[in-house]
Each structure stands twice: as structure tokens, then as C-alpha cells.
Amino acid sequence: MTDSLNLTELERHLLNDYQHDFPLSPAPYADMAQHLGVSEQQVLDSLAKLRDAGLISRVGAVFRPNSVGASTLAAMSVAEDELESVAAIISSYPHVNHNYEREHEFNLWFVATAGSETELCAVLGEMEEKTSHPILALPLLEDYHIDLGFDLQWT
Amino acid sequence: MKTLSRQLQGINEHLAQLDAIDDELISAIENGLPLCSRPYAEIARQLDIDEQEVLTRLASLKQRGVIKRMGVIVRHRELGYRANAMLVWDVPDERVAELGRCLSQYDFITLCYRRPRMLPDWPYNLFCMIHGKSREEVLQRIDWLIKQCHLESLPHHVLFSRRRFKQRGAVYRTTRNDSNQTPAGERHAT
Numbered sequence: 001m002t003d004s005l006n007l008t009e010l011e012r013h014l015l016n017d018y019q020h021d022f023p024l025s026p027a028p029y030a031d032m033a034q035h036l037g038v039s040e041q042q043v044l045d046s047l048a049k050l051r052d053a054g055l056i057s058r059v060g061a062v063f064r065p066n067s068v069g070a071s072t073l074a075a076m077s078v079a080e081d082e083l084e085s086v087a088a089i090i091s092s093y094p095h096v097n098h099n100y101e102r103e104h105e106f107n108l109w110f111v112a113t114a115g116s117e118t119e120l121c122a123v124l125g126e127m128e129e130k131t132s133h134p135i136l137a138l139p140l141l142e143d144y145h146i147d148l149g150f151d152l153q154w155t
Numbered sequence: 156m157k158t159l160s161r162q163l164q165g166i167n168e169h170l171a172q173l174d175a176i177d178d179e180l181i182s183a184i185e186n187g188l189p190l191c192s193r194p195y196a197e198i199a200r201q202l203d204i205d206e207q208e209v210l211t212r213l214a215s216l217k218q219r220g221v222i223k224r225m226g227v228i229v230r231h232r233e234l235g236y237r238a239n240a241m242l243v244w245d246v247p248d249e250r251v252a253e254l255g256r257c258l259s260q261y262d263f264i265t266l267c268y269r270r271p272r273m274l275p276d277w278p279y280n281l282f283c284m285i286h287g288k289s290r291e292e293v294l295q296r297i298d299w300l301i302k303q304c305h306l307e308s309l310p311h312h313v314l315f316s317r318r319r320f321k322q323r324g325a326v327y328r329t330t331r332n333d334s335n336q337t338p339a340g341e342r343h344a345t
Contacts, residue, residue: 022226024210044190057228058187067171067221091321099321102314117167121160137162142269144255151262
């Protein structure tokens with residue numbers, strides 16, 4: 001739980017307040033530091049610590065799907081005793097960034113990304129062959145969500 | 156099931172016009188900005204352009220919507236949001252946009268997309284991701300959403316996540332090294 005992570009006030013602010021509108025200025029961490037009333041080095045150290053602890057994956061950009069390259073959500077229906085080995089094959093592709101087991105007859109869900117639609121199609125086709133399971137591809141048609149990150153609601 | 160190429164048809168229609176330097180810039184920041192005093196100058200050095208050009212290009216990518224947001228990318232599960240579910244609805248086509256906008260205004264919804272149905276295997280066409288600290292909290296939030304957006308009569312399904320086999324940022328240029336991946340099933344998170 002968030003309350004048991006023993007986060008400092010600074011860490012909470014870094015996690016919650018900078019998920020969007022990260023400064024596009026030459027010294028962004030110094031700008032954040034000034035705003036938070038701490039030193040630039042404290043911001044850099046705290047972000048490195050949060051990254052090393054796995055609480056943040058990176059400080060960076062989220063790209064709109066299919067504006068750079070081609071990606072799709074995909075699903076497979078896999079028997080329980082095969083799931084781990086099929087999941088490992090899927091995860092071994094550098095094209096795959098998310099790969100989850102979910103509660104449904106379609107129980108393996110992943111997102112695959114490639115440079116183009118043709119390349120993506122080839123990669124998914126190869127996955128079908130290697131795993132002997134058909135893939136349900138569900139590409140994005142319309143995005144309704146304005147991404148402002150995620151409100152962590154500290155208690 | 157339809158063939159893969161038919162399932163994927165048309166997904167590239169929103170492809171942004173990017174030049175070679177934009178491409179390199181996107182590759183350079185895929186793993187995140189460097190944690191140093193002048194991160195954009197550091198990227199500029201790698202690309203052999205100047206810092207101002209990096210800033211101008213990133214601003215343009217943001218303005219064109221190629222970059223949805225820039226900032227700290229948190230890992231929900233590690234931060235205590237252990238329950239996450241994909242919530243899917245079978246919505247009449249003419250109501251998808253209205254309901255998608257209604258669902259996406261709540262801050263525990265982190266994605267909300269229209270996707271194709273794939274009949275007969277998959278009847279759902281509106282997808283969102285919902286997060287909470289527990290399964291009960293997620294289910295309560297779904298009940299609340301159903302009332303708020305008047306979804307009572309529409310078929311839906313809640314796909315809670317079980318194991319996470321892999322999670323990391325998307326990679327568009329697969330030639331780069333692949334050191335950032337989460338090993339299969341090793342950690343948990345969104």
C-alpha cells in the first residue's frame with residue numbers, strides 16, 4: 001500500500017505532481033527543485049532512488065499509440081498448464097511491452113509494437129506459429145482518454 | 156477468426172510525419188530521459204544536434220499529439236495499486252464515443268479506447284483500464300461508473316489481471332538493446 005512505502009514528502013511530490021507537463025527547459029530538474037524548495041541534487045537523487053526501487057519506470061514520454069510505428073492489443077486463449085511457456089515465448093519478443101495473465105477464456109493479453117503494420121503482422125504471425133495458438137488482435141480505433149497520469153491519492 | 160492482416164487493417168492511418176532526426180530522438184528517449192542536470196543537452200550530444208533543437212522537436216511532437224505526456228511514469232502495482240482490471244463493454248456503435256468520454260473523465264481510469272469487435276469470439280468494443288488498491292475497491296468503482304454513465308443495460312466483463320509476465324515502455328525501434336525488460340513473472344505491477 002502507498003502508506004507502507006515510507007515515502008518522504010519530496011518523493012510523494014515527485015511521484016504525483018510531475019506525471020505530465022515535465023519541464024521542456026534546459027535544466028528541468030533544477031526547475032522542479034526550485035518549485036519544491038529543495039536542491040537539484042536532491043531531486044536527481046530521489047528520482048534515481050525511486051527508479052532503482054521500481055516505483056517509477058522512467059522519466060520520459062508516453063507516445064500516442066500508432067503515431068510512431070504500429071501497435072495492437074492482442075489476446076490468446078491458452079490452457080493453464082501451457083500458459084507459462086507460451087507467455088515466455090511472447091515475452092521474449094522485444095516488440096512486446098506488456099504481457100499479463102487475465103481472468104477470462106482469453107487469458108493471455110499483451111501489447112505488441114513494431115515499426116509498421118506489415119512488420120507487426122509478421123511478428124504476430126510468427127508468434128502464432130511458434131506457440132501454435134491463434135491471436136485475437138484488437139487494435140485501437142479511437143482514444144477517449146486525455147492522459148494526465150495517475151492520481152496517487154496519498155492517505 | 157479473421158486473418159491477422161485483416162484484423163490490423165488501417166491501424167497506421169494516424170501515423171505521424173516524422174523525419175530521421177525525430178526518429179532518432181524518439182529512440183533516444185524511449186528508455187527515459189537521463190537523470191542529470193542537462194538531460195536534453197545530453198540527448199543532443201548523442202544525436203549530434205544542439206540542445207535547443209531537442210527542446211523544439213520535443214515541443215513539436217507534444218503539440219502534434221505524438222507525445223501524449225511527458226513526466227514521471229509510475230508503476231501502479233509497486234505503489235500499492237495491486238488490483239487492475241481491463242473493463243470491456245459491448246456498446247452500440249453510435250454510443251461508443253459518448254460513453255468513452257464519460258468513463259475517461261474519472262481519474263482511476265487510465266486508458267479508454269474503442270477497439271473492434273471480433274465476432275463470434277469477442278463481442279466487446281469499448282475498453283478501459285481501471286486501478287484500485289484492492290479487488291473490492293475496483294468492483295465498487297465499476298458499480299459507481301455504471302450508475303454515473305448509465306451503463307446498466309450494457310453487457311460488460313471485468314478481466315482482472317493475475318500474473319504480470321512483462322511490463323516496460325513500448326519499443327518502436329527494435330534494433331536497440333533490450334536491457335530494460337522485466338523478466339517473465341518476476342515482478343508484479345501494471
